[in-house]
Amino acid sequence: MKSSIAALLGAIASTLAQNTPTTQTTISDIADRATTVEPYSPVSNVEGLAFNRLFQVWFENIDFENAAADDNLKWLASQGIALTNLYAVTHPSEPNYCAAAGGDTFGMDNDDFQRVPANVSTIVDLLDTKYIAWGEYQEHMPYPGFEGFNYSNQETYADDYVRKHNPLILYDSVTENSMRRRQIKNFTHFQQDLANEKLPQWAFFTPNMTNDAHDTNITFAAKWLRSWISPLLTNDYFMNDTLILITFDEDRTYRKTNRIFSILLGAAVPDYLRGTEDDTFYTHYSVIATVSANWGLPSLGRWDCGANLLEIVANKTGYVNFDVDTARLRLNQTYPGPLSNGDMSKFSPDWPNPVTDAECSAGHGILDIVKRTYAGTNPSYNYTSPFPYDSKSGYNVDVTANRKRP
Incomplete structure (x- = not known):
C-alpha cells in the first residue's frame, strides 16, 4: 500500500511544471x-x-553513422542534400539548443534550469531588424510561452515537453516580452498556422521526448519524422521557397567527434542538388550565419560571426567557406563560462563579450544593440573563427582552417 501511494505521489509530482529551480x-x-x-x-x-x-527540426543524441544508415533518413536525404560534415558544439543537449539561438554556449555543460540575461541578444533580434516573422513549435508544450522545466504526458507521466530542448525560452530577452513569448507555441498551433497560411519565415521545431529519439531510438524517430513531414513536402504553401533543416542536437557517444547527420529539404533546394552530399564543415552556428547572409542581417558577434555559411547561400553571396581540419577538433567539451557547473567545463563568473567591429561571414557587420551594449569592451574569444576555440583554456587551439579551394 505504501509503495502504491508513493508511486501515485511520484506520478502526480511528475506532472508539475517547474517555473524556477525552487x-x-x-x-x-x-x-x-x-x-x-x-x-x-x-x-x-x-x-x-x-x-x-x-x-x-531537431532530434536527439544519435551518432552520425546510425542516423546515416536509417532507411527513412536515407529516403529523406534522396529528396534533398545530405550534410555530412556538420558538428554539434558541445554536450549535453541544452547548450546546443542555447547555441542555436544565441551563438554561444556561455560555458554551459549541463541540462539544468538556465536563464540567459536580457542583455544577450538572439537570432530573433536579428530577424526583427527586417520584421521577419519567426516562431517556435514545441510538441506538447502546454500553452504559448510556457517557461516551466518540463510538462509530462498526462496519461503516462513520461517525459514529454522539456525546457532544455527549447532554444528561445532560455533567453530573458525573449521571455520578458509577452508578445515574443506567445510566438513560442506547440504543434497544434503549427497545424492551425499551416491551415490559416500564417506560418512564420523562421521557425524551430522540437518533437517530444518520444518522437525526437531521446527516449526511443533512431528507427522510431525517423519513422515518425517521415510520416509527419511527408504530407508537408507535398503542401504547396508549406514548401513555397522553403528550406528545411533536419538535424540532431549532438551525437550519442561522447568520445566521438560530435559530427551529426543532417539533411536539407524543401523547394528552396535546387533540383540539380537533390540526392547529393555537401561535405563542407558546418556547426550549429552556421545556421545563424546563413540566416543573416540570406536576408542581409547583421551578426550577433558571437560564434555565428565567423561560421561557415551553408553552400547554397554562400554561392549566392560569393563568400568562400573554410576547410577545417577536424582531426584534432574536439567539440565534446566547452570553454569556461557562467553557465558551467564544472562537469565538462570550468565555471567562470564572467559573461563573454561579443565582437563589435567585424564584418563576419554574412558580410553585414554586428547588430546595433550589441555594438551599443558592449561598446568599449574587448571580445572574449576570436569569434571570427569558423570553429570555436579558446586560447586561455587550450580548447581547440591545435585545429587549423584554410579557405576552400575553388
Missing part, C-alpha cells in the same frame, strides 16, 4: 493558462537570396 506551477494553473494565453502568429514576406523560409 517554485512550481500546478496542473490547474497550467490548464487555466492554456485557455487564456493566446498564441501570436505574425507573418511577413521578406525575400531572401536562396530561401524565403527556414524551418529547423
Whole structure:
C-alpha cells in the first residue's frame, strides 16, 4: 500500500511544471493558462537570396553513422542534400539548443534550469531588424510561452515537453516580452498556422521526448519524422521557397567527434542538388550565419560571426567557406563560462563579450544593440573563427582552417 501511494505521489509530482529551480506551477494553473494565453502568429514576406523560409527540426543524441544508415533518413536525404560534415558544439543537449539561438554556449555543460540575461541578444533580434516573422513549435508544450522545466504526458507521466530542448525560452530577452513569448507555441498551433497560411519565415521545431529519439531510438524517430513531414513536402504553401533543416542536437557517444547527420529539404533546394552530399564543415552556428547572409542581417558577434555559411547561400553571396581540419577538433567539451557547473567545463563568473567591429561571414557587420551594449569592451574569444576555440583554456587551439579551394 505504501509503495502504491508513493508511486501515485511520484506520478502526480511528475506532472508539475517547474517555473524556477525552487517554485512550481500546478496542473490547474497550467490548464487555466492554456485557455487564456493566446498564441501570436505574425507573418511577413521578406525575400531572401536562396530561401524565403527556414524551418529547423531537431532530434536527439544519435551518432552520425546510425542516423546515416536509417532507411527513412536515407529516403529523406534522396529528396534533398545530405550534410555530412556538420558538428554539434558541445554536450549535453541544452547548450546546443542555447547555441542555436544565441551563438554561444556561455560555458554551459549541463541540462539544468538556465536563464540567459536580457542583455544577450538572439537570432530573433536579428530577424526583427527586417520584421521577419519567426516562431517556435514545441510538441506538447502546454500553452504559448510556457517557461516551466518540463510538462509530462498526462496519461503516462513520461517525459514529454522539456525546457532544455527549447532554444528561445532560455533567453530573458525573449521571455520578458509577452508578445515574443506567445510566438513560442506547440504543434497544434503549427497545424492551425499551416491551415490559416500564417506560418512564420523562421521557425524551430522540437518533437517530444518520444518522437525526437531521446527516449526511443533512431528507427522510431525517423519513422515518425517521415510520416509527419511527408504530407508537408507535398503542401504547396508549406514548401513555397522553403528550406528545411533536419538535424540532431549532438551525437550519442561522447568520445566521438560530435559530427551529426543532417539533411536539407524543401523547394528552396535546387533540383540539380537533390540526392547529393555537401561535405563542407558546418556547426550549429552556421545556421545563424546563413540566416543573416540570406536576408542581409547583421551578426550577433558571437560564434555565428565567423561560421561557415551553408553552400547554397554562400554561392549566392560569393563568400568562400573554410576547410577545417577536424582531426584534432574536439567539440565534446566547452570553454569556461557562467553557465558551467564544472562537469565538462570550468565555471567562470564572467559573461563573454561579443565582437563589435567585424564584418563576419554574412558580410553585414554586428547588430546595433550589441555594438551599443558592449561598446568599449574587448571580445572574449576570436569569434571570427569558423570553429570555436579558446586560447586561455587550450580548447581547440591545435585545429587549423584554410579557405576552400575553388
